[in-house]
Amino acid sequence: xxxxxxxxxxxxxxxxxxxxxxxxxxxxxxxxxxxxxxxxxxxxxxxxxxxxxxxxxxxxxxxxxxxxxxxxxxxxxxxxxxxxxxxxxxxxxxxxxxxxxxxxxxxxxxxxxxxxxxxxxxxxxxxxxxxxxxxxxxxxxxxxxxxxxxxxxxxxxxxxxxxxxxxxxxxxxxxxxxxxxxxxxxxxxxxxxxxxxxxxxxxxxxxxxxxxxxxxxxxxxxxxxxxxxxxxxxxxxxxxxxxxxxxxxxxxxxxxxxxxxxxxxxxxxxxxxxxxxxxxxxxxxxxxxxxxxxxxxxxxxxxxxxxxxxxxxxxxxxxxxxxxxxxxxxxxxxxxxxxxxxxxxxxxxxxxxxxxxxxxxxxxxxxxxxxxxxxxxxxxxxxxxxxxxxxxxxxxxxxxxxxxxxxxxxxxxxxxxxxxxxxxxxxxxxxxxxxxxxxxxxxxxxxxxxxxxxxxxxxxxxxxxxxxxxxxxxxxxxxxxxxxxxxxxxxxxxxxxxxxxxxxxxxxxxxxxxxxxxxxxxxxxxxxxxxxxxxxxxxxxxxxxxxxxxxxxxxxxxxxxxxxxxxxxxxxxxxxxxxxxxxxxxxxxxxxxxxxxxxxxxxxxxxxxxxxxxxxxxxxxxxxxxxxxxxxxxxxxxxxxxxxxxxxxxxxxxxxxxxxxxxxxxxxxxxxxxxxxxxxxxxxxxxxxxxxxxxxxxxxxxxxxxxxxxxxxxxxxxxxxxxxxxxxxxxxxxxxxxxxxxxxxxxxxxxxxxxxxxxxxxxxxxxxxxxxxxxxxxxxxxxxxxxxxxxxxxxxxxxxxxx
Numbered sequence: 112x113x114x115x116x117x118x119x120x121x122x123x124x125x126x127x128x129x130x131x132x133x134x135x136x137x138x139x140x141x142x143x144x145x146x147x148x149x150x151x152x153x154x155x156x157x158x159x160x161x162x163x164x165x166x167x168x169x170x171x172x173x174x175x176x177x178x179x180x181x182x183x184x185x186x187x188x189x190x191x192x193x194x195x196x197x198x199x200x201x202x203x204x205x206x207x208x209x210x211x212x213x214x215x216x217x218x219x220x221x222x223x224x225x226x227x228x229x230x231x232x233x234x235x236x237x238x239x240x241x242x243x244x245x246x247x248x249x250x251x252x253x254x255x256x257x258x259x260x261x262x263x264x265x266x267x268x269x270x271x272x273x274x275x276x277x278x279x280x281x282x283x284x285x286x287x288x289x290x291x292x293x294x295x296x297x298x299x300x301x302x303x304x305x306x307x308x309x310x311x312x313x314x315x316x317x318x319x320x321x322x323x324x325x326x327x328x329x330x331x332x333x334x335x336x337x338x339x340x341x342x343x344x345x346x347x348x349x350x351x352x353x354x355x356x357x358x359x360x361x362x363x364x365x366x367x368x369x370x371x372x373x374x375x376x377x378x379x380x381x382x383x384x385x386x387x388x389x390x391x392x393x394x395x396x397x398x399x400x401x402x403x404x405x406x407x408x409x410x411x412x413x414x415x416x417x418x419x420x421x422x423x424x425x426x427x428x429x430x431x432x433x434x435x436x437x438x439x440x441x442x443x444x445x446x447x448x449x450x451x452x453x454x455x456x457x458x459x460x461x462x463x464x465x466x467x468x469x470x471x472x473x474x475x476x477x478x479x480x481x482x483x484x485x486x487x488x489x490x491x492x493x494x495x496x497x498x499x500x501x502x503x504x505x506x507x508x509x510x511x512x513x514x515x516x517x518x519x520x521x522x523x524x525x526x527x528x529x530x531x532x533x534x535x536x537x538x539x540x541x542x543x544x545x546x547x548x549x550x551x552x553x554x555x556x557x558x559x560x561x562x563x564x565x566x567x568x569x570x571x572x573x574x575x576x577x578x579x580x581x582x583x584x585x586x587x588x589x590x591x592x593x594x595x596x597x598x599x600x601x602x603x604x605x606x607x608x609x610x611x612x613x614x615x616x617x618x619x620x621x622x623x624x625x626x627x628x629x630x631x632x633x634x635x636x637x638x639x640x641x642x643x644x645x646x647x648x649x650x651x652x653x654x655x656x657x658x659x660x661x662x663x664x665x666x667x668x669x670x671x672x673x674x675x676x677x678x679x680x681x682x683x684x685x686x687x688x689x690x691x692x693x694x695x696x697x698x699x700x701x702x703x704x705x706x707x708x709x710x711x712x713x714x715x716x717x718x719x720x721x722x723x724x725x726x727x728x729x730x731x732x733x734x735x736x737x738x739x740x741x742x743x744x745x746x747x748x749x750x751x752x753x754x755x756x757x758x759x760x761x762x763x764x765x766x767x768x769x770x771x772x773x774x775x776x777x778x779x780x781x782x783x784x785x786x787x788x789x790x791x792x793x794x795x796x797x798x799x800x801x802x803x804x805x806x807x808x809x810x811x812x813x814x815x816x817x818x819x820x821x822x823x824x825x826x827x828x829x830x831x832x833x834x835x836x837x838x839x840x841x842x843x844x845x846x847x848x849x850x851x852x853x854x855x856x857x858x859x860x861x862x863x864x865x866x867x868x869x870x871x872x873x874x875x876x877x878x879x880x881x882x883x884x885x886x887x888x889x890x891x892x893x894x895x896x897x898x899x900x901x902x903x904x905x906x907x908x909x910x911x912x913x914x
Contacts, residue, residue, distance in 0.1 A: 132424055132458055133431035134450050135325075135370060137206075138192060140183045142438045145192040150199035152447050153437070157251060158189055160209035161235070161242070165218040167227025169207070169235060169242065176214045183212060186242060193245060204289070205235060205243070208253035216254050220265040225272065233276045236288050249289030250277075251325065256295060256312040266292075267314045274320040291323040296372065298353035301346065302336035302549035310353060315362035324364055325433050326350050327372040332379025332410065336549055336909070341378040341387075341410045344419045344839055345911055347371055351427055357470050366428040371420060373412050373432055375439035375446055382408030394441035399449070402836045414449040419839060419913075421453035426530055428465060463491050463528035466508075466520040471535040473543065474515050475806035479536055483508040483520045494521045499891050512536055515806070517891050533892055542568040542803045544610055544811045549894070549909070551814045552597050561596040562813055564588075569612040569803030570662025571728050572766060576609045579808055587613075587766040589660055590728075600815040603905035605861070605896075609808035614800030617666070618761035618768045621793045623655060644736070647685075655733045655792075660767045662801045664724040669793040670717055687734040688725060696731075697723055718794075726801070761797055769797050812861075814896065816907045835897050839911035844885045846897065850876045854902030858883060861896040868895070876901060887912055 133154040138145065140160055148156075161184045162173025171184040196203045208216045219228045234240040236250050250273070257266040270292065277288040295309025318324070328350050329342035337343040351371070354364045378387035390398075390411055398406045404413040412420070417432075424431060432450055440447050466483035483493060485508060495505035496519040502510070512518055514536075521531040537543075547563040566573050571590040576582045585608065600606040688697035701719060725731060760770040833848040846858060856876040860869040871885055890912050899906045 132421075132429070132454055133370075134447070134454070135431060135433045136437035136447075137433065137435050138438070139436050140185055140188075142436075143188060144438055145188050145195065148192075148195070148437060149442075149447065150196055150201050152451055153201055154431070155202040155204065155248070156192065156196050156437070157204045157206050158184075158192055159206040160184065160212065160253065161205055161207055162209075162212055163207065163215050163219040163228060163231075165215040165224070167219045167224040167231060169228075169231045169240070171242065173212050173215050176211045181212065183209060184242065189243070193243070193247065197245070202248035204249045204251055204291070205247060206251040206253045206293070207232060208255065208293075210255050213253075213255045216252075217257070217262055217265070220254075220262075220269045225265070225269055228269070229272045229276050232273060233280050233288075236277065237280050237284060246284065246286065249291065249322070251291045251293055253293045255293075256309065258307065258312055263312065263314050266312075267317050270317050270320045289322040290320065291325055291370075292317065292321050293325045293327060296326060296328040296331055296342075296346065296350065297334070298350050300353050300357075301334055301349045302547075302551065310359055315359050318362065318364050318368070321368065323368050323370050323430055324354065325370045325372060326354065327433075327435065329372060329374040329412075329435065330378060336551055338405070339379050339410070340405065341376075341380075341383075342374050342404075342412050342416075344416055344423075347420050347423060348839075348911065351423065351429065355427060355429070356467070367430055370430045370433045371424060373417065373420060373434060375412075375434055375436060377409035377411040380405065380408045380410040383410060389439035390446060391439055391441040394444045396444055399441075399444040399446070403838060412446065414446065415837065417446060417449050418453045421450060421458075425454070425458040426465065463522050463524045463530055464488065465530040466493070466522050466532045468518070468520060468532045468534035471537065473806075474512065474536040478511045478513045481510045481512055481518055481520070481534060483522070483532075485522070487522075490524050491522055492524075494523070495519070496521065499889055517893075519891065531892075537809065542566065542573075542610060542612060542809045544809055546811050546813065550812055551816055551909075552595070552600065553816065561594040563592045564595055564811065565592045566590060566610055570614075570726075570799060570801045572613065572661035572763070572768065572799045574611050574613050576611060576808060579609050579810065582609070587763060589766055595813050597815055600813050602815050603907075605812055605814045605816070605898075607810050607812045609810050611808045612800045612803045613763070614798075614802035616763050616799050618763050618797045618799070620761035620769060620771065620795040620797060621669070623771045623792050623795065647683075654735070655771060656730075657733060658730050658770045659725055659728050660769065661728055661799050662724070662726050663769055664798045665721045666796040666798055667718050667720050667722075668795050670719055683737070684719060685736040686721065686723065687736075688723065689732045689734065691730045693732075697725070699723060761795070763799060768799055769795075771795075814907065833899055833906040833908060835908040835910055838908075839913045840887050841913055842887060844887050844897070844910065846883045846885065846899065848881050848899055848901070848906065850878055850881055850901055851904070852902060853877050854904075856881075856899070856901040858885065859898045859900075860885070860887075860890070861898060862893065 134152065135155040135157065136148075136153045137157045137159055138148070140158070150156075162170045164170045164173065171186065172180055172182045174180050193203050218224065231240070232250050235243050236247055238244050238246040252266075252270065252273070254262075254266055257263045270290065273290055277290055281288045292313070294313060297308045298310045299308045301308070328347050331337060331343065331346050332339045332341055334340075334343075334346065337345055340346075351369065353359065355366045355369050357363070374387070375390045376387040377383045377390065377393065382388075382393075388409065393407065393409050398409070398411075399414050401413040402415050404411050404416045406413065421432070423429070431454075434447070437447070464485045464487075466485060468481055468483065472479060481495075487493060487508060493506060493508055495502045495510045497512075497516045499517070499519070508520075510518070510520075517533055517535050519531055519533045521529060523529045543566070545565045545567075550562055552560060552562055566588065567590060572587070573589070574587050575585045577585055595608075684701040684703060686697075686699045686701065687695050690696050699721075701721065703717075703719065761768045833846065835844065835846050837845070850856065853875060856873040858871045858873065859867050862868050868890060869885070869887075871883065873881075873883065892912050895910050895912060897908045897910055
C-alpha cells in the first residue's frame, strides 16, 4: 500500500548474518506508532525516508517530483523508533529517497553534490549529524528510478563512493556499516511486453559495492499472465532466477545479498483501491489462510503464499523478507507471525548445499558436462535424474549428458535436507527460440493479441513446420523477430511450431553485371588493359557488391565467355570476398577449362563452379580478376535475353537470401535499355544455412487463452469456472470446475515444449461443481499448462511445479 505516495514504492534494505534469514520491516514517515511495534518479531527496521535538497545535503523536507514539498522525516518519531529498536537488538537503517521524491536525489548524485551527499550520509549513519546522534546499522539508497544512462552511471558511482566512505568511517568506529539499494519488482524474464523493466535501471557492477539488494516484488497487477496478482509466487521466483540463479547478462548477485520484498496490503483486486488497502483492513482467519491470496475481492500475500516464499528463501539461501510496511499487519491474524513460524520450521531443514546447474543449453551429438557447482561436504550425497528417472551410478558432482532431456541434481543429507536444481538440454544444435509473454495471446487485450518470436543460431534463415518431422512447411522466416497472432491459433487452443534451418535449399539470382559506379565506357571488358598482381596479368578486374541475409554458399555462376583464338590455353578466375571494412575474408582461384565454341567468336553461357561459403550475414564486395577473355558483350539478339531489375534479389519462400546492389552495366549507347548490350553473369546458384537443425527441429508453443491472460474483472469469471490449487504445487494438484451440461471431460498437463506429460480422462461428468485430485509427484519442476476440456468448453491455467 502506498498511502500518500503514488506509483511504485522502493523498499529499503535489510541486514542479516550469513547464517540466518532476516525479517526486515519498513516503517513509513507518515506513521505514528513506533512505540507499539512488535520489535521482537523482526530483525531489522528501515525508516523511510530522509530527503536531499538537490545539492547533496540531507533534509527533513524536500521537493516532490510533481511539484510542491513534503516533510518525509519526523525527528521525534525517528528518535523513538531508533532507540526502541536498538534496545530490542533490532538493526536500524535510514532510507534515502523514496517514491515521488527522487528527482532531488538524482540531482544530488552527480558532480560536487555527490561528495556532499556521501559525506552527509556517512555522518548520519555514524551518529555525527544534526538529525541523528547515535550510530545505526546502515543506509539504503532508494532511487526510484535511475532510468537513463547518465543516472544509471551516477547511481553506480554514488554506491562506489559510499562504500569507500562507509568503510573508512567504519574502520575508525570499529563497525561495518551496511549499504543497500532498492530496486523495483519487475524483471525481463517475466511474461508480458513492457517498455521498461526494473532490472534495466542498474549497472550490475554495483553488486560488488552493496551488502544487499532489496527487490520490491509487488505492485505487479499489470502482469496479467500472473492473474493480475499484486505479488504472486511466480513473480518471486522470476526475480530470484533473474538476479541470483541465472544473473543479468551472466552477472549473478550472491544469494545472501538478495532480499525479497512482500506486501502487507491488497492491490489489483476488485475491492482494492488504486493505491491499495492495508491487510489489517480486511483481515480475518479466512483471509489469512486463503490458498492463493485472492480473497473477497482482494489480492495480497496470504499465509500460504508467504510460506511458499519463505521456503524459496530458505532453499535458495536468500537473505530474507522485506515488508512494506509493518503497520499494515493485523495482530490477531498476523502475516508477520506466519513469516516467523515458517522460517523456524523451513530453514532448519535446508542446511545442505544447493546445486547450481546454470542456464538451459542445447545438445547435438556431443557430450555436455553438467556440473553441480559445489564440493560435497561431510554427510552430503548427490543423485542425478534424467526426465525424473534416477540415473544409476551417477553420484559425482559432475555428469556427462549425451542426449536431450531434463536433468536434475539432488543434494541430500540423512537429516532430511534435500535441495535440487534442474537444467534442460534441448535438441537443435545452435538453434534457440524465444517467445514473448510465455507464448500466450488473447484478442481481448491490445498488448497480448500477438507474441514476438525470435530465432537465433545457425545462418539466420529458417522454416516453420507443423510437425517435428515431415509435415507441412508453414512459413519461412529470418533472424528478425516476427509475430504470431490470434488469427494463427484457434481460440481456447494451442499450436506448436517446429523450427528448422533449411541447409542446402537454393536460390537463383541473376542476371547481374559487375559494379562500375556508373562510369561510362567498358571498364569491365578491355582486353587491351592489363592488370598485373602477384606476377599474374589479368585482362579483367571488376567487382560485385552483395548483401547476404543468412549464411550462404555461392555454388556456381554462369558467365558469358567470349573466344579469343589469339590467346589460347585455359582461363583462370581469381575470386576475393571483402567485408564491409574492405578486408579480404575469402580468396580462391578457379581454373577454367578451354572453351570449345561451336562457332568461333560466338559467346554462350558457361557454368563455373565457385563453392564459396560466406558464414555471416552482412555487406560484402566480391572481386573477380580474369586471365584471357572471360566476359563478352550481351547482344539483344542473344538468347536468353536479359531483363534485369536492380537490385537483384534471390529469395526462398518469400524470405530474402541475397541481393546484388550497385549500378547496372550497359553499353553507354543503350544506357537506358537494360534489355540489350549487357555484360554480366547469370544464374548465381546460392544455397542457404549451416545445418544447425541436424539434431531435430526446435519446438515452441503459442497458447490462445483468454483465461490465463485476463484483466481482473475477467479473472473473477474465469476463476469461478475453474480453479487450480495449490499453485505452486508439489506432489498433488486440486482442480475444481463447473460443468454446465453433462459432457465427456478430460484434464491434460502440458509442458513448455507443448508436449502432453499427463492426461486424466474423467469420463462423463454430470452437471454441477466438480473436484479432481491429480498426482504431480512424477513431474519435474517447471511451468505447466493445465488444460480442462469438457464438451465444447476448454479452460486453461498456468501452474508451477516445485519439489
